Amino acid sequence: MADFFNFLLNGLSIGSIYALIAVGYTMVYGIIKLINFAHGEFYMFGAFVGYTALMFAFGVPASGGEPGYLPLLAAILVAGVATAVLAVIVERLCYRPLRNAGRIVALLSALGVSLFLQNLGQQTVSANYRKFPPTIADSRFPRSEVPLDSIQPGDIFSRNVILTYAVIAEDGRPQQRSATVALAGEPVEAGQLAQARALAQNSALEAHAYSYARVTINNKQALIVVTLLLVAAGLYLLVQHTRFGRAMRAVSVDFEAAQLMGVPVDRIISGTFFIGAFVAGLGGVLAGGMYYERIDPLMGLMPGLKAFVAAVLGGIGSIPGAILGALILGMSEKMVEAYVSSGLRDAFAFGILIAVLLVKPSGILGRFEGEKV
Amino acid sequence: MDFDKLLNFWGHHLVMAGVWIALALSLNLINGFTGLFSLGHQGFWGVGAYVTAVVLTVLPAEMGWADAGMLSFLMTFPLAMLVAALFGLIVGVPCLRMRGDYLAIATLGFGEIFRNIAINSEWLGTSQGLSVPNVFRAFLQEQIGLERMAARRAEMFFYIALSWAVALLTLLLLRNLMRSAHGRAITAIRDDETAAELLGVNLTRYKVLVFVLGAALAGLAGAVYANYQRYVSPNQFGFMQGVIFLVIVVMGGMGSFSGTILAALLIYAVPVFLTFAPDTWVIPIFYDPTQGGVVHRSLKDLWQVFFSLMLIIVVLLRPQGLMGNREFSLVKLWRRLFGKKSESASTSGEAGA
Structure with a gap:
C-alpha cells in the first residue's frame, strides 16, 4: 500500500510538470484556437536559458558547494522571461499574419516553428544530452x-x-x-x-x-507541486480578477465582438503568449533542469505532446481543466508504469487522448462548441 | 569511380526518392485533396513495412516454415496494402468524426501508439527492429543462376524499377480518382464540408474511402521500403519522418500531383547533393565554451534548420504551396515560352489567378 501512495505522489509531480506546460497550450487554444505545437519547444528553450544562466552568469561550476535556492530562483525568472519574449516574437512573426488564414495553416506554421527550434537547437548547442548544473540537494x-x-x-x-x-x-x-x-x-x-x-x-x-x-x-518534486499551486493561484487571480483577464475571457468567447468593444485584441493575445510561455519556461528549468538534470534540444517533444493530451483530457481552453487533466494523466501514467508495463506508458497516454476525443471531445471541464455555419 | 559504387550510391537514392514520392502522393490525397489533416501517415507506412518483416522473418521462424521464398516475397506487397488499409479503417472510422486539428492530433496519437507497441513487443523485435531476408537476391542467385555481382546489380535495378513503378501506380490511381465524379465529390468536401453534405455528398463514405486508400498506398510503399532496406525499426517511422512528408505536401501544394512530386524530389535531393560539399565548407553558427568555443556546422547539417525555416516562410507567404492546386505541364510551358503572343497572354493570365 505504501508503494501505491509513493507512486501516486510520483505521478502527482509528473502531472504537475505536464500541467505547467499544459496551461500555456490551453490558454493559447482558448484565445485563438491554435494548437501551438512550438509550446513544447518553449519548455526546452526555458531549460537551456536556465542552464546558461546557472553556468555562466551565476558561476555555478566554479563554486564548490550546492548553489541553493537563490540562484535557482533567479535562473527560473530569467528563463521564464526569456521564453516569454521568444513566444511573443514567434506569435508576432509566425502566427499573427495567419490569424484569418484558417486553423490548419496556422497549425502548419506552429509545426514549422517547432521544427525550427528543435533543429536550430541541435545545430547550435548540439544534439547531445547535457548534465544540468546542480541546483539544490536531493532529500x-x-x-x-x-x-x-x-x-x-x-x-x-x-x-x-x-x-x-x-x-x-x-x-x-x-x-x-x-x-x-x-x-x-x-x-x-x-x-x-x-x-x-x-x-x-x-x-x-x-x-x-x-x-x-x-x-x-522528494523535495524537488514537492517544489514542482508547490510551484504549480502558485501558478494556478496566480492564473486564477489574473483571469478572474484583473482587467487583462476579463479582456482575455472576452476575446476567447468572441474575438470580433471583443474587438468591436475596444479590447486591444493583439495586445491581449501577445500577453497570453507571454504568460503561457513564462510558465512553460520556468517549468523547463524546474523539470528538465532541476528534477531530471538532463537537457537536450528534443526534450520538449514528448512532454509537449503529453501536455497537449492533458489539455484535451481536461477540456482544451479551460485552465483548471488543463491542470486537472495533467494531474490525472501523470498519476495514471505512473500507475500504468508501475503495475502494467513501463514501456506502454506513452501508448497509454495517447490511447487516453483518442478515447477522450471519441467519447467527449470537449474534455472533462470543457464546454461544447457547435459548428457555426 | 567504378560502376558498382556509382550504382550503389545513386541506386539507393533513386529507390528512396521513389518511395518518398509514393508516400507524399498518398498523403496529398488525404491532406491536400480531401482536406483531412493527418499526422499519422508514417504509421501506415510503418505498418506496411512491419507486415513485410513479419511475413518474411517472424512467421517462418514462429511456425517452423522453410525460409521465405519468392511466393512470400510477392505476397508481402498485397498483404502490406491490405493490413495498412485495415488499420486505416480502424483509425479512420472513429477519427473521421473529428474535425480539423482534432483529427490531426488523433492520427498523431495513432502513429505514436503504433511505434510504442513495436518498441515494446518482443514479437516485433522491440526497439532493435527486425531484419528482413534478401529473398529476391537469393532467388536471382539460386533459381536464375546469376553470379553474386550480377545478382547485386540486377537487384538494384529491380528495386529502382519497383519503387518508381509504385510511385507511378500511386500517381495514376490518384489522378484517375480525382478526375472521376468521386474526385469532384472529394474536392467538394475539401472546399466546404457543410455545403458538400447539403448537396448530397456522403461525407463519411468518401472520407473513409480516402483514408483507407491513402493508408493502403502508404502500406505498399512500406513493403517496398522494408524489402529494399531489409531492416525495419520503430525509429524509422517516427513523428519527424511524418512531418517531412507533410512538409513536402504543403510545399508542393495541397492538391497538386506535380507539385508534390517536385517537392519530394527537391527535399530528398538537396541533402544528398549537400553531402558532396567539401568538408572545409563549414559555417560558424554559435559560440559555446562548453563545446570548445565557436561551433562550426556543414551545409548538410544546416539543411535541417533551413528546411524548417522554409516551411514557415512558405506557409506565411504562399499558404497554398509552390504549385497551389495547379499542375505542371510541359505542353503549357512550351506554349508559354514559344507560343504566339495571344496564347501566351491568356496562359499567363491563368497562371496569375
Whole structure:
C-alpha cells in the first residue's frame, strides 16, 4: 500500500510538470484556437536559458558547494522571461499574419516553428544530452535524523536508515550519494555500520543518517507541486480578477465582438503568449533542469505532446481543466508504469487522448462548441 | 569511380526518392485533396513495412516454415496494402468524426501508439527492429543462376524499377480518382464540408474511402521500403519522418500531383547533393565554451534548420504551396515560352489567378 501512495505522489509531480506546460497550450487554444505545437519547444528553450544562466552568469561550476535556492530562483525568472519574449516574437512573426488564414495553416506554421527550434537547437548547442548544473540537494520527507554515533551493532530500527553523503565527482563538484545503514526490522551489521561511518567521515559535504517514513516525497518534486499551486493561484487571480483577464475571457468567447468593444485584441493575445510561455519556461528549468538534470534540444517533444493530451483530457481552453487533466494523466501514467508495463506508458497516454476525443471531445471541464455555419 | 559504387550510391537514392514520392502522393490525397489533416501517415507506412518483416522473418521462424521464398516475397506487397488499409479503417472510422486539428492530433496519437507497441513487443523485435531476408537476391542467385555481382546489380535495378513503378501506380490511381465524379465529390468536401453534405455528398463514405486508400498506398510503399532496406525499426517511422512528408505536401501544394512530386524530389535531393560539399565548407553558427568555443556546422547539417525555416516562410507567404492546386505541364510551358503572343497572354493570365 505504501508503494501505491509513493507512486501516486510520483505521478502527482509528473502531472504537475505536464500541467505547467499544459496551461500555456490551453490558454493559447482558448484565445485563438491554435494548437501551438512550438509550446513544447518553449519548455526546452526555458531549460537551456536556465542552464546558461546557472553556468555562466551565476558561476555555478566554479563554486564548490550546492548553489541553493537563490540562484535557482533567479535562473527560473530569467528563463521564464526569456521564453516569454521568444513566444511573443514567434506569435508576432509566425502566427499573427495567419490569424484569418484558417486553423490548419496556422497549425502548419506552429509545426514549422517547432521544427525550427528543435533543429536550430541541435545545430547550435548540439544534439547531445547535457548534465544540468546542480541546483539544490536531493532529500525526501518526512524523515527523522538518526545520529550515526548513537547506532550500535545489533540495534533494530522499524524503518530503513539511510546515510546521505557526498563525493567529489570528476568535474570537481560534490555529488550526492546514499548508502543503507540498516534495513527495517533487521539488526544493524557491524561491518555495514563501520563502512557507513567511514563514508560519513570522508564525505565532501556534511553527512547525515535518516530514517524515512514509508510514504515520502522528494523535495524537488514537492517544489514542482508547490510551484504549480502558485501558478494556478496566480492564473486564477489574473483571469478572474484583473482587467487583462476579463479582456482575455472576452476575446476567447468572441474575438470580433471583443474587438468591436475596444479590447486591444493583439495586445491581449501577445500577453497570453507571454504568460503561457513564462510558465512553460520556468517549468523547463524546474523539470528538465532541476528534477531530471538532463537537457537536450528534443526534450520538449514528448512532454509537449503529453501536455497537449492533458489539455484535451481536461477540456482544451479551460485552465483548471488543463491542470486537472495533467494531474490525472501523470498519476495514471505512473500507475500504468508501475503495475502494467513501463514501456506502454506513452501508448497509454495517447490511447487516453483518442478515447477522450471519441467519447467527449470537449474534455472533462470543457464546454461544447457547435459548428457555426 | 567504378560502376558498382556509382550504382550503389545513386541506386539507393533513386529507390528512396521513389518511395518518398509514393508516400507524399498518398498523403496529398488525404491532406491536400480531401482536406483531412493527418499526422499519422508514417504509421501506415510503418505498418506496411512491419507486415513485410513479419511475413518474411517472424512467421517462418514462429511456425517452423522453410525460409521465405519468392511466393512470400510477392505476397508481402498485397498483404502490406491490405493490413495498412485495415488499420486505416480502424483509425479512420472513429477519427473521421473529428474535425480539423482534432483529427490531426488523433492520427498523431495513432502513429505514436503504433511505434510504442513495436518498441515494446518482443514479437516485433522491440526497439532493435527486425531484419528482413534478401529473398529476391537469393532467388536471382539460386533459381536464375546469376553470379553474386550480377545478382547485386540486377537487384538494384529491380528495386529502382519497383519503387518508381509504385510511385507511378500511386500517381495514376490518384489522378484517375480525382478526375472521376468521386474526385469532384472529394474536392467538394475539401472546399466546404457543410455545403458538400447539403448537396448530397456522403461525407463519411468518401472520407473513409480516402483514408483507407491513402493508408493502403502508404502500406505498399512500406513493403517496398522494408524489402529494399531489409531492416525495419520503430525509429524509422517516427513523428519527424511524418512531418517531412507533410512538409513536402504543403510545399508542393495541397492538391497538386506535380507539385508534390517536385517537392519530394527537391527535399530528398538537396541533402544528398549537400553531402558532396567539401568538408572545409563549414559555417560558424554559435559560440559555446562548453563545446570548445565557436561551433562550426556543414551545409548538410544546416539543411535541417533551413528546411524548417522554409516551411514557415512558405506557409506565411504562399499558404497554398509552390504549385497551389495547379499542375505542371510541359505542353503549357512550351506554349508559354514559344507560343504566339495571344496564347501566351491568356496562359499567363491563368497562371496569375
